[in-house]
Amino acid sequence: MPKLDENAAEFRAAGHRMIDWVADYLEGVARYDVLSRLAPGETAARFAERPSELGKSYDALLAEFESSILPGITHWNHPAFFAYFSITGSQAGILGELLSAALNVNGMLWKTSPSVTELERLVLEWLRAELGLPAGLFGIINDTASINTFLGLAAAREALGLGIRADGMSGRELPQLRIYASEHAHSSVDKAAYALGFGARGITKIASDPSARMDVEALGNAVARDLADGVRPCAVVATLGTTSTASVDPLPAIVKIARDAGMWVHVDSAYAGPATIAPEFRWLWNGIEGADSIVVNPHKWLFTPIDCSVLYTSRPDMLRETFSLVPEYLKTSDGAEVNYMDYGLQLGRRFRALKLWMVLEHYGMEHLREVIRGQIRMAARLADELTRRGDVELLAPQLFSVVVFRLLVRNADGSIDEEGSERATLAVLETINESGRAFVSHTRLRGRYGIRVALGNGATEWSHVEAILDFVEEASGA
Numbered sequence: 323m324p325k326l327d328e329n330a331a332e333f334r335a336a337g338h339r340m341i342d343w344v345a346d347y348l349e350g351v352a353r354y355d356v357l358s359r360l361a362p363g364e365t366a367a368r369f370a371e372r373p374s375e376l377g378k379s380y381d382a383l384l385a386e387f388e389s390s391i392l393p394g395i396t397h398w399n400h401p402a403f404f405a406y407f408s409i410t411g412s413q414a415g416i417l418g419e420l421l422s423a424a425l426n427v428n429g430m431l432w433k434t435s436p437s438v439t440e441l442e443r444l445v446l447e448w449l450r451a452e453l454g455l456p457a458g459l460f461g462i463i464n465d466t467a468s469i470n471t472f473l474g475l476a477a478a479r480e481a482l483g484l485g486i487r488a489d490g491m492s493g494r495e496l497p498q499l500r501i502y503a504s505e506h507a508h509s510s511v512d513k514a515a516y517a518l519g520f521g522a523r524g525i526t527k528i529a530s531d532p533s534a535r536m537d538v539e540a541l542g543n544a545v546a547r548d549l550a551d552g553v554r555p556c557a558v559v560a561t562l563g564t565t566s567t568a569s570v571d572p573l574p575a576i577v578k579i580a581r582d583a584g585m586w587v588h589v590d591s592a593y594a595g596p597a598t599i600a601p602e603f604r605w606l607w608n609g610i611e612g613a614d615s616i617v618v619n620p621h622k623w624l625f626t627p628i629d630c631s632v633l634y635t636s637r638p639d640m641l642r643e644t645f646s647l648v649p650e651y652l653k654t655s656d657g658a659e660v661n662y663m664d665y666g667l668q669l670g671r672r673f674r675a676l677k678l679w680m681v682l683e684h685y686g687m688e689h690l691r692e693v694i695r696g697q698i699r700m701a702a703r704l705a706d707e708l709t710r711r712g713d714v715e716l717l718a719p720q721l722f723s724v725v726v727f728r729l730l731v732r733n734a735d736g737s738i739d740e741e742g743s744e745r746a747t748l749a750v751l752e753t754i755n756e757s758g759r760a761f762v763s764h765t766r767l768r769g770r771y772g773i774r775v776a777l778g779n780g781a782t783e784w785s786h787v788e789a790i791l792d793f794v795e796e797a798s799g800a
């Protein structure tokens with residue numbers, strides 16, 4: 323009978339060459355343009371209409387990867403990738419992915435690979451302690467923060483005690499249910515609300531203060547109005563490290579309002595959470611004892627390759643009540659304390675804890691802390707040097723590793739020319755991104771268009787960040 327893989331020698335030799343390729347790539351990634359320059363459809367047009375009938379050698383595939391796939395890659399591993407949230411496919415993380423792919427285990431049950439469940443529990447307990455989160459939290463790894471927010475809000479919905487799992491949300495009398503989040507909350511909160519049947523009408527966006535933090539008075543008023551109108555508050559999402567500016571919602575006050583109204587508190591700290599491995603940033607968790615669920619993404623700012631997002635909860639019972647469903651063929655009698663399939667939507671689960679374990683153990687916490695501190699110092703220096711220029715305004719305080727700024731153009735009387743400032747800022751952004759030397763994204767705050775620089779790649783040095791200052795300088799001299 324034909325076997326799929328006949329030739330271990332070919333695999334071994336090609337594997338060595340590919341690891342060499344990866345090592346060269348990581349060492350030389352700064353030589354590439356950060357942003358792919360291809361137009362839509364150009365990558366797909368490089369390929370045949372059908373896959374190979376007789377197969378191709380790994381060497382041929384590596385050559386094709388370089389010639390046809392690499393040009394359409396935007397280099398997220400580039401040290402001057404400052405757009406969205408910058409991430410890192412670290413050496414340790416890549417090797418963890420490799421071993422996980424080799425084992426190809428499915429951790430749906432403890433029994434289907436005890437190490438998958440036990441390493442996940444162990445590593446998440448280590449991480450919880452290193453982040454300074456309260457003891458006793460249950461952790462689970464899923465692919466993304468979006469999915470973890472969905473799971474947290476699904477548990478919040480079940481915790482209302484309205485029997486939604488049993489009886490559904492239609493064909494019976496139910497009050498209008500409501501989720502509250504700041505206007506700066508990530509769009510994944512809206513998506514979760516839509517998918518969970520709250521609908522767009524079931525989510526209230528709360529205004530923020532000038533520092534882009536949720537206005538708790540506005541939250542209190544919205545909840546009071548809803549209660550008076552017979553609406554049932556379900557959950558509030560506090561973002562600790564927002565997408566636009568890394569602003570931090572005032573959690574203690576939010577928790578108080580939530581408790582008084584019987585709401586679940588979901589904390590989205592997907593980006594900023596990892597910074598708290600350094601104790602000086604643990605102020606982020608002020609009020610965290612009141613959270614029911616918390617999202618932290620090692621794939622954002624803990625040097626772990628995408629995807630790896632952690633959901634911590636003080637109420638794993640509610641995740642189980644929402645999702646546990648054990649068909650006969652999956653019943654076990656091994657007495658395992660945790661079968662992760664009971665705590666979420668998916669049955670099959672990748673061995674993601676392996677790469678996180680590799681990252682934590684290979685680099686060591688001291689080095690990880692120092693790299694994060696260095697990135698925050700570089701962001702602070704960038705903010706400082708930008709503010710010292712008379713023609714730049716920071717649109718938000720620099721927090722963690724995010725800097726948001728715009729160029730200022732003035733009218734003859736010294737007042738700010740809003741349209742001119744936007745045009746000048748957009749022009750600098752386009753120049754930066756077209757240069758290939760760096761990639762930044764943008765945001766709009768109180769109507770003002772700003773360039774957003776987010777540091778997070780483990781290879782970033784000051785020279786990469788300094789390029790942003792050069793572009794601003796060039797624009798001001800132009």
Ligand SMILES: Cc1ncc(COP(=O)(O)O)c(C=O)c1O
Pocket residue numbers: 406407465466467468469508510561563564565590591592593619631
């Ligand atoms: C604050 C925040 N939450 C959630 C997300 C979504 O993350 P993911 O891509 O892991 O779903 C993002 C993405 O940038 C984010 O900034």
